[in-house]
Each structure stands twice: as C-alpha cells, then as structure tokens.
Amino acid sequence: MPVTIKDISKEAGVSIAAVSKVINGDYSNVSSDTKNKILRIAKELNYRPNRLARGLVSNRTNIIGLIVPDIANPYFAELAKGIENNANKFGYKLILCNTDEDVEKANAYIDVLFEYNVDGVIISGSESSTSSRIQQLHNSNVPVVAIDGDLGAEAYNVYAGNLEGSFIATEHIIQSGHKLIAFIGGDGVPGRGNLRLDGYLKAMRQYEISVNYDLIKLGNYQMETGYLYTKLLIESGQPFTSIVCGNDMIAFGALNAIKDKGLRVPKDISLIGYDDIYLTTMMEPKLSTIKQPLTEISSYAVEVLVKLMQKEEAGDKVKCFVPHLVCRDSVQKLDI
CATH class of the missing domain: 3.40.50.2300 (Response regulator)
Structure with a gap:
C-alpha cells in the first residue's frame, strides 16, 4: 500500500494537519525540529505525494x-x-x-x-x-x-509561417532554374486551408510560371504519400524536374521512389523538404529543406x-x- 500522510503523522507523533502543511511546502507555525522530523520520516518511508488528491484540494x-x-x-x-x-x-x-x-x-x-x-x-x-x-x-x-x-x-x-516557408522553398527551386515543378503535400488544416500548397502556388504565380495541376498531389504527411505520388508522377510521363514536398517525411518517400525507378537526386529530379528534422542530414544526398524554429x-x-x-x-x-x-x-x- 502507498504511504499516506496519516502514516507519517503516526510515525512522527504529530497531527495530520502539520504533516500536510509541511509536505505542501508551508512551514508557517511549524517548528524547525518538527519540519525536519516530518521531512526525514517522509523520505525514510519513501512517501510519494498523490498529485490527483492534491489537485482536488488545490485545484492544481x-x-x-x-x-x-x-x-x-x-x-x-x-x-x-x-x-x-x-x-x-x-x-x-x-x-x-x-x-x-x-x-x-x-x-x-x-x-x-x-x-x-x-x-x-x-x-x-x-x-x-x-x-x-x-x-x-x-x-x-x-x-x-x-x-x-x-x-x-x-x-x-x-x-x-507555413505559407511563407513553402513560398521560400518553391522560390529556391525556381531560382535554381526549374520551371517544371511538382508539389506533393498533405490535405492541410481544417479551417485554415492548405497553406503549404498556397505558398507553392504563390511563388509559381509571382514568377509567372504556369501551374500544371496534374503535378500537384495531396495525401497525408507520411512517407507513403511521397513514395506513391512520386512513383505515379514518374510513370505518368508528365515532364517535371523537381518536387516541392509538404514535409521531410514526404521527401524521404519521394527519394525512395526516385531511386527505385533508377533515377537520381538531384541529377534527374531535385527535391526540397519542409521541417528540417534530424534525419535530413542522414539521407543521401542530404536534403535541402525549410527549417521550423x-x-x-x-x-x-x-x-x-x-x-x-x-x-x-x-x-x-x-x-x-x-x-x-x-x-x-x-x-x-x-x-x-
């Protein structure tokens, strides 16, 4: 059975109220000797405070x-x-x-x-x-x-800033000379739309690059989405030279699909991720990405x-x- 303040009170020969005060850090009207005795016995008995019981009393x-x-x-x-x-x-x-x-x-x-x-x-x-x-x-x-x-x-x-971050990612791809740019992402956040897709579209339009909606694929934010849609894009015959990914996990899946198709990153297809999780520096090649603060x-x-x-x-x-x-x-x- 767990040790209670009643057990400490009995062992110390003091009131339950005194034990409760000391255990909760209130040393007013308690002598130094009594306080030290209660704390010593609590430690000897391996007392652990019941947070839930405390919460009922203090509402914290x-x-x-x-x-x-x-x-x-x-x-x-x-x-x-x-x-x-x-x-x-x-x-x-x-x-x-x-x-x-x-x-x-x-x-x-x-x-x-x-x-x-x-x-x-x-x-x-x-x-x-x-x-x-x-x-x-x-x-x-x-x-x-x-x-x-x-x-x-x-x-x-x-x-x-998901819109801003995706804009920066897409802009980097564009400024690297790419115009045939795919986007693979998740469905977005209910009530706020898909800001990472919006950032991609904003950059494409700002740089006056035609948006090919056949190159936009939405699923979830897991590796399987990146793998599946990259494989489908390659098999579709649609020309593209780069993929903006909704997060790094999608980028990892895309990289695996590209390799499985006998192609190389970045020589055949360039990739950029989002989040800068620790695994981005462990893949080959190391992933360019957007770092979340x-x-x-x-x-x-x-x-x-x-x-x-x-x-x-x-x-x-x-x-x-x-x-x-x-x-x-x-x-x-x-x-x-």
Missing part, C-alpha cells in the same frame, strides 16, 4: 497535456521533447497524447486529460475548433495553446500556457514564427 496538479497527431513523425517527437523540457523548467509534468489524426482517439485523450485534472493543454496539428471536446476545454476554463492548429478565438495560437515555438507555447495557468497577462493571442531555408545537396542548379 502541475500537469499539462500535449496532444500531437503523429508521434512517429520526428517533427512532432522533437516538438514534444522541446515542450517537455520547457515545462519541466516551470515545474510541470507532461501527459503526451498521440492521436494518429483520429478524431475519436483525440476525444478519448481529452477525456483522460479531464480525468487527470490537468492545469492546461497544448494542442499541435490538425485538431479543429469545431470538436465538441475542444469546446469542453474552453467551457471548463482550461487554458489551451494551439500550435499550427485552428482552435478558435478562445485559444492562444502559435503558428509557423522548433526551439522558439516550444519555448513560447509553454511560456504562454504557464502565464494563462497562473492567470497572468499572456500578450497577443496570435504569434507567428517565420521558418528559413537550409540549402544542402538535393537541389540541382539548372542552366537558365
């Missing part, structure tokens, strides 16, 4: 929830690590919820976060403000910060959430970080 658990759509994607793994590290600096522990972009799974996790009486929630990815469970969070006054999602006016929203995003999201949980002024409700280009070896410069 020092636990936050993090909801991500795909923890197998290194981008979200790196984001989760950054959020956990920053949360720890403020004394908060993390419950990680991986939804696999499944609405029912997301709703079930939000129910779990309610059960654990979390102090706040960070939601990354494609959860929509129309979700009934998201509305429950708002209605229950649980502070929520969204990263690259659309959780409505009630939530604080942290964005990476994950350190800044995770730090800012946690700082805002902590301020909201402590009922402090958190500043602007919308914050946008601009990504930047990382040039490596997967884009070939063509003679213009």
Whole structure:
C-alpha cells in the first residue's frame, strides 16, 4: 500500500494537519525540529505525494497535456521533447497524447486529460475548433495553446509561417532554374486551408510560371504519400524536374521512389523538404529543406500556457514564427 500522510503523522507523533502543511511546502507555525522530523520520516518511508488528491484540494496538479497527431513523425517527437523540457523548467509534468489524426482517439485523450485534472493543454496539428471536446476545454476554463492548429478565438495560437516557408522553398527551386515543378503535400488544416500548397502556388504565380495541376498531389504527411505520388508522377510521363514536398517525411518517400525507378537526386529530379528534422542530414544526398524554429515555438507555447495557468497577462493571442531555408545537396542548379 502507498504511504499516506496519516502514516507519517503516526510515525512522527504529530497531527495530520502539520504533516500536510509541511509536505505542501508551508512551514508557517511549524517548528524547525518538527519540519525536519516530518521531512526525514517522509523520505525514510519513501512517501510519494498523490498529485490527483492534491489537485482536488488545490485545484492544481502541475500537469499539462500535449496532444500531437503523429508521434512517429520526428517533427512532432522533437516538438514534444522541446515542450517537455520547457515545462519541466516551470515545474510541470507532461501527459503526451498521440492521436494518429483520429478524431475519436483525440476525444478519448481529452477525456483522460479531464480525468487527470490537468492545469492546461497544448494542442499541435490538425485538431479543429469545431470538436465538441475542444469546446469542453474552453467551457471548463482550461487554458489551451494551439500550435499550427485552428482552435478558435478562445485559444492562444502559435503558428509557423507555413505559407511563407513553402513560398521560400518553391522560390529556391525556381531560382535554381526549374520551371517544371511538382508539389506533393498533405490535405492541410481544417479551417485554415492548405497553406503549404498556397505558398507553392504563390511563388509559381509571382514568377509567372504556369501551374500544371496534374503535378500537384495531396495525401497525408507520411512517407507513403511521397513514395506513391512520386512513383505515379514518374510513370505518368508528365515532364517535371523537381518536387516541392509538404514535409521531410514526404521527401524521404519521394527519394525512395526516385531511386527505385533508377533515377537520381538531384541529377534527374531535385527535391526540397519542409521541417528540417534530424534525419535530413542522414539521407543521401542530404536534403535541402525549410527549417521550423522548433526551439522558439516550444519555448513560447509553454511560456504562454504557464502565464494563462497562473492567470497572468499572456500578450497577443496570435504569434507567428517565420521558418528559413537550409540549402544542402538535393537541389540541382539548372542552366537558365
């Protein structure tokens, strides 16, 4: 059986109230000898505080929830690590919820976060403000910060500039002499459209390059999408010299398809990714990509959430970080 404050009270020969005060860091009206005795016995008995029981009394658990759509994607793994590290600096522990972009799974996790009486929630990815469970969070006054999602006016929203980043990626391809440029991406975020596709289209139009919609393919943000659609594009006979990918995982799939077809990157087809996950420097050739400012995003999201949980002024409700280009070896410069 777990050790309780009643056990410590009995062993120390003091009241339960005195033990409760000391365990919770309140040393007022408790002698130094009594405090040290309680803390010593608690350590000897290997006492572990019951966070949930504490939360019922103080209405605080020092636990936050993090909801991500795909923890197998290194981008979200790196984001989760950054959020956990920053949360720890403020004394908060993390419950990680991986939804696999499944609405029912997301709703079930939000129910779990309610059960654990979390102090706040960070939601990354494609959860929509129309979700009934998201509305429950708002209605229950649980502070929520969204990263690259659309959780409505009630939530604080942290964005990476997806349109700007995709524009930069496409512009780099264009300035390298390419005009026959394919795009393979995901379906986008509900309520906000497909900003990475929009960035590609904006760059093509700004540079007055005709858009061939047969070269635009949309699926999900996993390797299989990159592999399948690159294979189909090659087999279609449609001429193209480069692919702008919606993320690095799509680019990895595209690279495998290109190699399986006996072609080479970048000699035959140039590739550019998005996110700059750690694997981009391990592939051959090393992937040119758009770097997401994950350190800044995770730090800012946690700082805002902590301020909201402590009922402090958190500043602007919308914050946008601009990504930047990382040039490596997967884009070939063509003679213009």
